[in-house]
């Protein structure tokens with residue numbers, strides 16, 4: 080794992096955007112795995128700014144998001160499709176039909192998981208995957224206890240994750256109870272992974288990731304077995320590590 084510690088969220092986002100932009104403009108056809116949440120918001124802004132300045136098109140790119148809530152359609156402001164369109168896809172020159180998210184409205188969610196995996200396989204698999212991390216170590220919506228050999232699947236969201244995401248909904252009751260997520264094995268097949276960790280709320284997760292073992296009860300720990308992970312963490316997230324406090 081290659082670790083870069085940076086001052087703050089802005090610097091983390093700059094490094095992530097620069098790294099991703101380089102991959103995105105290498106000219107080759109590529110498939111990118113994307114994340115939602117607060118962590119990558121600024122990274123997307125910075126990629127948009129750079130692409131606008133360079134008049135860069137991304138017709139050679141396919142994107143696959145990690146996850147989507149069950150029961151929310153694309154016009155729902157809390158769906159991840161809505162988030163991706165608003166924050167990223169609507170502002171770059173990338174054909175919408177090349178942007179993929181699981182369909183949380185599919186009549187048969189299990190079937191949708193297979194379809195998503197097949198679609199990903201047809202594009203040749205993930206070249207680079209962008210990840211955030213949950214305070215309980217989840218990646219995608221793979222909660223603690225998820226098998227490391229899982230593929231795209233339907234999950235029941237934990238109370239902890241529903242509470243963490245409730246800030247976007249009108250009430251806790253409105254937070255979906257299920258979602259579709261890429262599996263851990265699916266994520267691990269990406270050729271390269273960029274993991275962003277920012278803020279004090281992630282400090283415990285950062286510490287456990289680096290100082291703990293590889294354990295299904297801390298899903299992100301599997302990333303230590305991946306040959307090509309770039310971890311970019313800001314000071315607030317990485318101040319405490321293995322009992323030592325850094326300034």
Ligand code: F6R
Nearest residue numbers: 114115116117118211212218219
């Ligand atoms: C988002 C996702 C999640 C988030 C994680 C951190 O698509 O799969 O695993 O990356 O919950 O969320 P934030 O960035 O909001 O702290």
